[in-house]
Amino acid sequence: MTHASYFNGDTPNPVPVYVTPSDDGAQIILSRPNADDVIWPASDIRTVSDLPSGIDAVLRLTSDPVARLYVQDAGTLPRLPHLNRRAPPKGRGRLAMWAAGAVAAVALQIGILIPLMADQLANFIPPRAERALGEATFEQIRGALGSDTLGPLRVCEKPEGRAALNEMAATFAPSIPDNGEISVFVLNHPMINAFALPGGYVVFFRGLIDAAETPEEVAAVFAHELGHVVSRDPTRHALRSAGSIGVLGLLFGDFAGGAVVLFLTERLIDANYTQAAEEAADTFAHTVLEDAEISPAALGDMFERLRKKHGDSDGTLSHFLSHPTLSDRIDKARDAAPEDGDWSPILTEQQWADLQGICG
Amino acid sequence: MQGGWPPAASQETTSSPDGALTVGFVGRRGAVFWLALTTGFWSILTLGFYRFWMKTRLRRYFWGSIRPGGHPMEYVGDPWEKLLGFFIAVVILTFYIGVVNLLLMFASFTLFDGNVAGYFLSFLGVIPLWFYARYRARRYVLGRTRWRGVRFGLEPGAWGYAWRACVHWLVTICTLGILWPRMTFYLEKYRTDRTFFGSSKLTQGGRWTMLYRAALPLIGAIVAWVLWVVWITFIDPIGEIWAAFLDELLIELLGYEAFLSKGTAKPKNVWRLWLLIPLAITLYTGVVHYMFGARRIMANHKSAPGIAVRSNLRTGRIAWIYAGGTFFAYLVLTLGIILLSLIVLPIFGFEVLAQITGTDADLTFDAPRWVAITASVIVYFGIFLLWSVVYNTFVTFPLMRHMATTTVLPEHHGLQSVSQAARDEFAEAEGFAEALDLGAAI
Numbered sequence: 001m002t003h004a005s006y007f008n009g010d011t012p013n014p015v016p017v018y019v020t021p022s023d024d025g026a027q028i029i030l031s032r033p034n035a036d037d038v039i040w041p042a043s044d045i046r047t048v049s050d051l052p053s054g055i056d057a058v059l060r061l062t063s064d065p066v067a068r069l070y071v072q073d074a075g076t077l078p079r080l081p082h083l084n085r086r087a088p089p090k091g092r093g094r095l096a097m098w099a100a101g102a103v104a105a106v107a108l109q110i111g112i113l114i115p116l117m118a119d120q121l122a123n124f125i126p127p128r129a130e131r132a133l134g135e136a137t138f139e140q141i142r143g144a145l146g147s148d149t150l151g152p153l154r155v156c157e158k159p160e161g162r163a164a165l166n167e168m169a170a171t172f173a174p175s176i177p178d179n180g181e182i183s184v185f186v187l188n189h190p191m192i193n194a195f196a197l198p199g200g201y202v203v204f205f206r207g208l209i210d211a212a213e214t215p216e217e218v219a220a221v222f223a224h225e226l227g228h229v230v231s232r233d234p235t236r237h238a239l240r241s242a243g244s245i246g247v248l249g250l251l252f253g254d255f256a257g258g259a260v261v262l263f264l265t266e267r268l269i270d271a272n273y274t275q276a277a278e279e280a281a282d283t284f285a286h287t288v289l290e291d292a293e294i295s296p297a298a299l300g301d302m303f304e305r306l307r308k309k310h311g312d313s314d315g316t317l318s319h320f321l322s323h324p325t326l327s328d329r330i331d332k333a334r335d336a337a338p339e340d341g342d343w344s345p346i347l348t349e350q351q352w353a354d355l356q357g358i359c360g
Numbered sequence: 361m362q363g364g365w366p367p368a369a370s371q372e373t374t375s376s377p378d379g380a381l382t383v384g385f386v387g388r389r390g391a392v393f394w395l396a397l398t399t400g401f402w403s404i405l406t407l408g409f410y411r412f413w414m415k416t417r418l419r420r421y422f423w424g425s426i427r428p429g430g431h432p433m434e435y436v437g438d439p440w441e442k443l444l445g446f447f448i449a450v451v452i453l454t455f456y457i458g459v460v461n462l463l464l465m466f467a468s469f470t471l472f473d474g475n476v477a478g479y480f481l482s483f484l485g486v487i488p489l490w491f492y493a494r495y496r497a498r499r500y501v502l503g504r505t506r507w508r509g510v511r512f513g514l515e516p517g518a519w520g521y522a523w524r525a526c527v528h529w530l531v532t533i534c535t536l537g538i539l540w541p542r543m544t545f546y547l548e549k550y551r552t553d554r555t556f557f558g559s560s561k562l563t564q565g566g567r568w569t570m571l572y573r574a575a576l577p578l579i580g581a582i583v584a585w586v587l588w589v590v591w592i593t594f595i596d597p598i599g600e601i602w603a604a605f606l607d608e609l610l611i612e613l614l615g616y617e618a619f620l621s622k623g624t625a626k627p628k629n630v631w632r633l634w635l636l637i638p639l640a641i642t643l644y645t646g647v648v649h650y651m652f653g654a655r656r657i658m659a660n661h662k663s664a665p666g667i668a669v670r671s672n673l674r675t676g677r678i679a680w681i682y683a684g685g686t687f688f689a690y691l692v693l694t695l696g697i698i699l700l701s702l703i704v705l706p707i708f709g710f711e712v713l714a715q716i717t718g719t720d721a722d723l724t725f726d727a728p729r730w731v732a733i734t735a736s737v738i739v740y741f742g743i744f745l746l747w748s749v750v751y752n753t754f755v756t757f758p759l760m761r762h763m764a765t766t767t768v769l770p771e772h773h774g775l776q777s778v779s780q781a782a783r784d785e786f787a788e789a790e791g792f793a794e795a796l797d798l799g800a801a802i
């Protein structure tokens with residue numbers, strides 16, 4: 001015989017009861033003082049889970065959400081077949097509906113609404129604000145790729161190399177409409193990559209300069225990134241990610257939110273612009289290179305060599321190489337170079353050596 | 361009582377001699393640790409979605425450990441309903457967060473040349489939502505809490521709470537914190553007066569001025585700080601280190617250059633900087649004493665018909681739980697990180713580790729990028745998991761235990777006439793609090 005406290009689910013007053021099994025064991029009988037017995041079907045009885053382990057237990061009925069039986073010594077209870085079985089799930093249809101709704105809302109935001117708004121806003125952003133946006137993004141990327149101990153990623157600023165870089169930038173200055181300001185930097189990182197940021201920022205990683213064989217190849221990449229700057233691709237991209245970060249952080253919460261932000265910062269570097277944007281940037285680059293008396297074929301040369309060396313699967317060059325129409329672009333770059341072109345070197349031998357040593 | 365029937369672990373067996381209903385606590389620290397560790401592990405494997413189960417199970421454990429009058433409290437919240445609430449909140453909030461943030465960022469860069477104003481405005485815009493979510497979360501948790509089979513609950517009123525909280529904060533800030541106790545009192549009164557247990561409604565008595573007693577150590581600490589700053593800045597200047605620090609601070613905060621460091625004398629009586637340690641301790645205990653002292657005073661003025669509450673919590677003990685528990689949690693976390701690195705290192709190698717930490721050095725990375733990303737995700741989540749486990753074990757657990765065992769109901773005959781309240785159907789659960797990341801605490 002088991003002693004227990006019975007709570008009828010209406011008043012918080014414990015009723016002392018004796019628990020006994022019925023003759024066939026299909027029910028348990030709770031005998032109360034001066035009141036009718038309470039009958040609980042044995043197969044409907046569940047234990048309340050995750051209680052601190054001890055000899056006591058709290059029992060409930062699947063058919064009654066509120067009544068409870070507090071048993072001081074659960075070892076004395078009669079056999080109850082489904083004591084630890086889970087309650088059947090309910091309301092899953094509604095859950096699935098809202099889950100789909102949440103995914104759809106996020107997809108709608110990130111896929112349609114935010115890009116649409118970002119594209120519109122990019123047309124209205126004044127040049128000064130664009131520069132501020134670029135500066136903030138630049139710092140964000142430096143921080144994300146830097147280390148905790150050494151601080152943000154170092155900007156390479158050896159004076160001779162800087163001078164060579166400025167020389168190269170000066171060559172392209174006439175092609176920038178409205179006298180837009182161009183700032184070019186080299187970051188001390190082995191990744192073979194370059195990217196553009198809002199407000200005329202063009203950023204090379206040291207790895208790209210190391211991988212280039214001639215200054216013309218660096219200049220070709222430079223011209224391509226300028227093409228993005230001129231058509232304001234990075235501005236649209238930065239505005240999009242400003243909106244998307246919050247939405248994704250919301251969905252993943254504390255746990256994965258930080259990882260999502262890191263991931264999006266990486267995306268800023270690997271900026272996958274649309275195919276049309278890439279083609280426009282290439283076309284711009286061809287014109288600018290020709291104006292500067294550099295063979296547009298340099299762009300194709302570099303792409304091809306890097307692809308041979310690293311293969312398509314390598315992520316380092318995804319901005320350039322993962323593009324499905326890369327061969328097309330290489331051919332176009334070569335076609336854009338007139339046979340009888342009159343090419344002159346963009347940098348002297350000395351300047352090229354200086355540029356390669358910009359990170360010291 | 362009735363002859364033949366045993367007294368069923370009720371008032372008789374668990375009350376103190378004067379007839380007061382005491383609250384017991386039976387949970388064990390090791391059990392909390394394992395529960396948090398296993399559920400946290402699943403949370404990681406499911407990209408964070410198991411966190412709703414983790415939270416539910418931890419709450420069930422903590423609630424079941426608290427035994428007023430010998431009978432366990434019960435938490436009946438359902439993880440699925442939390443998940444549903446979270447999705448509902450995401451659907452509603454995603455438009456606010458996405459569109460509004462984008463517009464704010466645009467405006468901030470256009471008008472102020474930077475993102476600081478945008479972050480500030482976006483933060484400001486979330487504040488009312490934050491209070492709203494807090495109230496809704498409390499309503500959900502109370503609505504899913506039972507004792508002796510009877511439901512607790514909180515009446516609807518989240519928007520009323522949100523605007524009151526905003527106004528109280530504004531008033532508090534404008535009066536330089538002098539009216540802080542007024543805010544503490546009225547916000548707690550708003551919540552308490554809407555709290556019920558079955559058919560019995562709770563009432564918050566007392567006056568807001570009674571909370572100044574709890575603020576005395578904090579006021580003392582602030583006065584000590586002001587005296588110390590005046591002493592080393594004006595009366596007997598400590599020298600250029602401090603002046604340079606002040607200059608830096610003023611430029612950071614106001615963009616204002618005071619040039620205090622110009623023409624200051626050589627450092628003297630530098631030992632006075634050591635006073636920062638006792639000053640910091642005083643300020644910390646002052647804050648804890650105010651927050652929990654005020655809670656104790658207010659608890660002692662809570663009542664329902666025929667029921668009175670008495671709290672004997674000790675603020676010194678709570679200050680120690682927070683300080684010592686956090687310190688101990690950090691210690692365990694550091695050991696855990698070292699252990700984790702020892703596991704990750706041989707699997708992925710040094711190069712990957714260098715890449716995770718983003719070392720700015722002339723290393724050539726041969727490892728494919730996905731390996732580096734996988735390794736950093738493991739390390740990142742591992743740290744997150746460890747922190748939640750050690751915090752639950754060394755801070756939440758002792759805090760719960762102390763709060764439970766120091767609460768007494770000296771008068772409880774009113775329980776006889778309490779009857780059940782209807783279930784608070786509440787689709788979005790604590791989804792808003794979850795989505796806005798307020799849900800870190802149990």
Ligand SMILES: [Zn+2]
Binds near residue numbers: 273281319
């Ligand atoms: Zn491109």
